[in-house]
Each structure stands twice: as C-alpha cells, then as structure tokens.
Amino acid sequence: MGERLRRILPPVLTVILFLIVWEAGVRLSGIEDWLLPAPSGIAISFAESWELVQRHTWPTLQEATLGFVLGIGVALLLAVLIDLFPWLRRGVYPLLIGSQTVPIIAIAPLLILWFGYGLFPKVLIVALVTFFPVVVNTVDGLSSADSDQVRLLKSMGANDWQIFRLVRFPQALPSFFSGMKIAATYGILGAVIAEWLGASEGLGVFLIRSQNSFAADQVFVAIVVITFWSLVLFSLVQLIARFATPWVYIEKKENRKGEKET
Amino acid sequence: MKLKLESLEQSYPVAQIRRQVIDQITLTVEEGTFISIIGPSGCGKSTLFNIISGLERPTAGRVIKDGREITGETGYVSYMLQKDCLFPWRTVLENAVLSAEVAGENKRKALERAEELLSVFGLKGYANEYPARLSGGMRQRAALLRTVMANQDLWLLDEPMGSLDALTRERMQDWLLGILEQFPKTVLFITHSIDEAVYLSDRVVVFSPRPARIKDELTIHLPRPRKRELMTSESFLQAKRWLWEKLHEEE
Numbered sequence: 156m157g158e159r160l161r162r163i164l165p166p167v168l169t170v171i172l173f174l175i176v177w178e179a180g181v182r183l184s185g186i187e188d189w190l191l192p193a194p195s196g197i198a199i200s201f202a203e204s205w206e207l208v209q210r211h212t213w214p215t216l217q218e219a220t221l222g223f224v225l226g227i228g229v230a231l232l233l234a235v236l237i238d239l240f241p242w243l244r245r246g247v248y249p250l251l252i253g254s255q256t257v258p259i260i261a262i263a264p265l266l267i268l269w270f271g272y273g274l275f276p277k278v279l280i281v282a283l284v285t286f287f288p289v290v291v292n293t294v295d296g297l298s299s300a301d302s303d304q305v306r307l308l309k310s311m312g313a314n315d316w317q318i319f320r321l322v323r324f325p326q327a328l329p330s331f332f333s334g335m336k337i338a339a340t341y342g343i344l345g346a347v348i349a350e351w352l353g354a355s356e357g358l359g360v361f362l363i364r365s366q367n368s369f370a371a372d373q374v375f376v377a378i379v380v381i382t383f384w385s386l387v388l389f390s391l392v393q394l395i396a397r398f399a400t401p402w403v404y405i406e407k408k409e410n411r412k413g414e415k416e417t
Numbered sequence: 418m419k420l421k422l423e424s425l426e427q428s429y430p431v432a433q434i435r436r437q438v439i440d441q442i443t444l445t446v447e448e449g450t451f452i453s454i455i456g457p458s459g460c461g462k463s464t465l466f467n468i469i470s471g472l473e474r475p476t477a478g479r480v481i482k483d484g485r486e487i488t489g490e491t492g493y494v495s496y497m498l499q500k501d502c503l504f505p506w507r508t509v510l511e512n513a514v515l516s517a518e519v520a521g522e523n524k525r526k527a528l529e530r531a532e533e534l535l536s537v538f539g540l541k542g543y544a545n546e547y548p549a550r551l552s553g554g555m556r557q558r559a560a561l562l563r564t565v566m567a568n569q570d571l572w573l574l575d576e577p578m579g580s581l582d583a584l585t586r587e588r589m590q591d592w593l594l595g596i597l598e599q600f601p602k603t604v605l606f607i608t609h610s611i612d613e614a615v616y617l618s619d620r621v622v623v624f625s626p627r628p629a630r631i632k633d634e635l636t637i638h639l640p641r642p643r644k645r646e647l648m649t650s651e652s653f654l655q656a657k658r659w660l661w662e663k664l665h666e667e668e
Contacts, residue, residue: 307502310470311519311567312492321518325506402506406549 192372200372201379208380211361216384218274218346218357222281223388227335230286234293234331238323244294251290259284260348267353277349277357284345285338289331296330297323329403332396339388343381418484419603420446420469420571425478427464428628437628438464439475444622444631448570451597451604453614455660456624456632462607465629466573469605470496482571492520495569499576501560503548509535509559510544516567531566537599538562539592554585561593565600572604579609587645590616594643611664615656616643623663633663 174194180186181193188196201208237243263280270276300323308318343358350359358377365373397404427439438461446452454462467473469480471491480488487493495516503512510531517527535541538558548556557577564572578586590613597604608614614621615637622634637656639647647653 301502303498303500304502304504306467306472307496307498308515308519309472310491310494310496311516313519317519321515322504325504328506400506402547402549405547406505409549 189369189371192375197372197375197379200370201376204373204376208358208361208376211356211358212380212384214274214354214357215343215346215350215359218277218349219281219342219384219388221274222278222345223285223338223342225278226282226285227289227338229282230289230334231293231331234290234297234327235324237290237294238297239319248294251287255287259345263349263352272353272355277346277354280349281342281345284341288337288341289334292330292334292337293327296327299330300326328400329396332392332400335392335396336389339392340385342388343385347381418445419448419450419482420444420605421479421481422465422469423479423481425465425468425475425480427461427468427473427475439468440628440630442478442629442631446603446605448603449601450619451606451617453606453608453618453621454624455608455611455614455621455664456629457626457664458609460624460627461629462624463575466496466575466605466607470494470573472496493569494571494573495564495567496573497560497564497575497577499579501548501556503551503556503559503563505548508545508547509540509551509562512548512559513562513566515563527566531562534562534565537596553581554589557581557589558592561596565596570602572602574604574606576607576609578613586613591643591645593617598642611657611660612648614660615639615653616648621656621660623660635659635663 178193178195181191181196192200237248259280262283263276266276266279270279304322304326305318308322313321346357347359347362350357351363354360358381362374362377365371365377422442422444425439425442426437428435428437430436442465444452454465456462464473468475468488471480471487471489471493474489478488479486482493503509504515507515510528513531513534514524514527518524532544535544538561540555540559540562543551543555543559548559551559561577564574578589581589594617606614606617618637620634620636623632624630625632635656639650639652639656
C-alpha cells in the first residue's frame, strides 16, 4: 500500500500545486473572467450548469460507447482475418496503414452528408477513430507468436485452427488490450468532434455554444467532463484487461520483485 | 524395437548449393532404453528431433515407430525443448493438459489426472499458479509433467536441463531417473554434458560436426537405479574419458 501511495502522491501534488498557482495568478493579475476563469470560478460554473451538462453528457457517452464497441468488434474480426489469410495481409493491411493519413475530420462531413444528423454517423466516426489502434496492435500480437510454442503444439499433432486458438490468440490478447486502451482515450474525443459538425445535443454542442457566448468557464467545465469520462472508459478497459489477462499483471509483479532482489 | 531411423538425410538449399545437415543416420532404439545424443553444437541434433517428431520431412530416409512408418507425421512422440515452452497464459494444471486438449480428449478427466500427479512433480499447491510465479527448476518440472501427460511412449528431450544451474540440474537428473522408473519410457536425450549423458543413459551416441553423422556409440554398463556415488567409479570415468576423446578427436 505504501508503494502505491508513493506512486500516486507526486502527480497529485503536482496537480494541486498547479491549481494553486493558477488561482493565485488569475486573482493577482485581474485577468478578465471570460478569457481565463480561476479554478474556483470553474467549480462554481460547474455546480450551476450541472443539469445542463448532464443533459449534454448522455448523448455523447451513448455515441462513444456504441462507436467504441462497434470499432473494436470490427477491428478484432479484421485482425483475425488478416492473420488467417496471408493475401489479406498483403492486399489490405498496407492500405489500412495508409488510410490513417486521411484525417477523420475531413471524412466526417461526408458521413453527415450521407447519414444525416442522427446517432448513426456519430457512432460511425467514433468507430473509425477507435478501430485503427486495435487492428494494428492485434495484428502485431497475432503475428508475434513464439515459434517454439507453435512447434511444441505441432509436434502434438495440432492443426492450424488449434494453433490459432491455443497459442496465437491468447498471446495476442495483451496487445489487443493495449490497442483498446489507446482507443478508449480516443472514444469520447471522436464523439465530440462528430457533434461539432452537426448535432442538437451533446458535449460537442455544449462546447460550441459556450465558445459562441464567450463562456470560457463552461468550456473548462466541458473539458473536465470529457477528461473524466475518457478516464472512466480507460479504467474500464484496464479492469477488463486485468480479468481477461491476469498473467500479464502477475508477470509484471514478478519482474518488479526480481529487479528489487538483484 | 521401439524406433528405427533408416538412412536419414536432410539438406537445405542455401544460396546456389544444398547444405547437408544430416548425413546417413541409422539408429535402432530398443523399447525402454535411454539414449543420449552428444555432439558439437550446431551439428544438426535438433534437426534430427524435428524429423523424428514429424515437424520436418527428411530429404531421404525413413522413421519407423513400432513397425509403422511415421516419416513426416506429427503426434507420435512427446517432444520437450530446451525452453520449457510453458504457455504464460495457462496455469500449471492447464499447461499440463495441453496435449489432451489437442487430442480432443475429455479435459476434465485430464485435469483430474494432472492434479493427481502434481505431488510427484513437486508442484503440489501450485496447480493454479501461472508459470511466471515458478522457479526455473519448477518450470522444467511442469514442462515434464506436460510431457508425461502427453501419454506417448517415446520422448524426445532436447537439452531439457541446459538452462538450469549446476545444483538444480543434478537434482533434476536424479528426479528424472525417478520419474522414468515410475513411468517407463523410451527416451532420446540431447545434451552437451558428458557427465549427464553417462549418468542417465543406457547408450550414448556421438555425433560428428555438421553434417551430422553417427561417429561412434558407447553402451553404458552402470547398474540401475543409478546413484550419485557412481560418478566417481572407475567405469564411469572410463566412459567419460572415452566420450571426451571421441568428441575431441580430429576428423
């Protein structure tokens, strides 16, 4: 427990110190509220707009989670297919990497044009953003199976499907989850960007409206909420990873122990 | 006769030529014998195991087990590599039943059988631990448990103790002999240690540098069960000296 505290304490202290300097800076310099509010001002604004923020948070969360699940599902499926069929790896995988140079913000208007202002195009945008890190990480994980483990299985008479199920897939799981963690940090962001381009509710709409009415304090409120939910999504993925791949955490722990002993 | 290797040859294309790795290896292995293979590193011993286990097909020659040709066919031997190859995502028990799973046997029955054997392998209380928690010796024993669980009567052990420290290694040797008394098997054993070869084996086969040929072989007449005291006996030292000379003589 003491070790955990030692790890958490320094960043927490840094944040507190930062907030104090910010608060003092705003008060002493007398900077205008609509330009840079003090943390205390943001907290007050947060309390005042609580209900409004809530109303705008749920649609964003809905788009983000649906898009996240869709993106990851498709990514996992495609990664497995790319791994099973070498011609897919040669024909599709390079294009997939190349497609990442196309900025999502440039594709989003197209999706809005095609699918309108409803939920679907936003889910699609989130899926597009979260899909990529998961595919790349999972494909990497699947193709880096230990050749001796594969040989051992083959010598037992295992067929290709058994080799996939017993070695390649489980050993790709940690990479899959690291991709998913990156995707989790993109999920809410993707939904907010989608809302910028056309929506009647959501944190993206809240942001634009705050900007238009020069309410910097509300922009900060939105930032806090977006960060909070991104962290929640990230922690959720972390939690699932812990349950699905317990050996990864045990290995890390044993390695730390080993380092201490030497 | 358990296993017969008939004029095995293996060569791989390298640039414009074919590099010969194994040259005319013929060997007969009687049921229940322990045969060590000793030779310079990189001489093709592991290639031979790949061929016997069916992972590779020889360019010429045949592998015959129990009177049936199995050249290029997998699933007839239990192969243990120098690396323990325990799957880090499986517990000790789950690793042990791997071959049963591959063979499509009842997993629950296999788990029960593995659990009964845990204490024999000094792994009691570690059934549900992941390999990361085990020491080097324990990992090797878990790998051997997996080998036993494969239910094959022919074992190929490729330097299974190569990565262990000297003390653990000696303990593992005695322990392996004990296991083999309990579960009689035919064993082919690759090692770099002359001591280990003499101590464990009924016969020691000396390989030449690449391409691997059988240079000579020695029958070990030490009594079984083997005891550590034997290692200083005259016949042990004689065998050791003979093998050392064979290994170091010029071609």
